Amino acid sequence: MPPAASVYERIYAAVRSIPAGRVATYGQIARMVGRCTPRMVGYAMAALPDGTDVPWHRVVNREGRVSVRSRGDGARRQRMALEAEGVRFGPGGRLDWGEVAWEGPRGGAAW
DNA sequence: AGATTGACTGCAT
DNA sequence: CATGCAGCCAATC
Numbered sequence: 112m113p114p115a116a117s118v119y120e121r122i123y124a125a126v127r128s129i130p131a132g133r134v135a136t137y138g139q140i141a142r143m144v145g146r147c148t149p150r151m152v153g154y155a156m157a158a159l160p161d162g163t164d165v166p167w168h169r170v171v172n173r174e175g176r177v178s179v180r181s182r183g184d185g186a187r188r189q190r191m192a193l194e195a196e197g198v199r200f201g202p203g204g205r206l207d208w209g210e211v212a213w214e215g216p217r218g219g220a221a222w
Numbered sequence: 223a224g225a226t227t228g229a230c231t232g233c234a235t
Numbered sequence: 236c237a238t239g240c241a242g243c244c245a246a247t248c
Contacts, residue, residue: 118245137230141243148243149230156229158246170229178229185229 118147122155129169132197133213134206136173143215153178168192169213175206 121144129135137149144152156167157180168189172178179185190200198211 138232141230147245150228150242151230151244153229154227154245159229167229172229173231180229189229 118151119155119158122147122152123159123163123165126156126165126167126170128216129166129213131166131169132211134169134171134175134193134198134211135213136171136175137178138173139213139215140170166192169196171206175201175208176204 122140125140125144126135135143137152140152141147141149152170156170159165159167171189177186177189179189190204193206193211194200199207201207
């Protein structure tokens with residue numbers, strides 16, 4: 112584990128703040144955390160271990176679709192985990208933002 | 223210390 | 236609607 116985990120911790124904390132049944136985009140988290148870009152979020156997610164307590168599956172791309180590149184079954188696992196939380200996937204495998212969109216820890220209020 | 227890459231996004235073509 | 240390019244910051248080689 113690299114010593115610069117402080118940045119990761121910020122991202123992980125934000126992801127942990129996502130309530131069950133809700134999802135956030137990389138850009139959303141990046142803006143919320145600040146000091147980092149969507150790429151950092153993705154990078155942090157990629158660095159997550161398997162038994163992590165971070166609900167990484169609640170993080171999707173801007174299209175509302177799973178983007179996992181690493182691990183062939185990662186995307187499938189993510190979608191399964193989301194469905195298990197009550198997240199409904201629309202046609203094309205995209206998420207229904209009207210139902211699962213997470214505005215932030217304040218629930219709409221910017222921080 | 224310099225170059226490359228990465229689970230992204232937005233705008234341009 | 237598909238493809239391309241640039242920007243972003245940190246990790247890795």
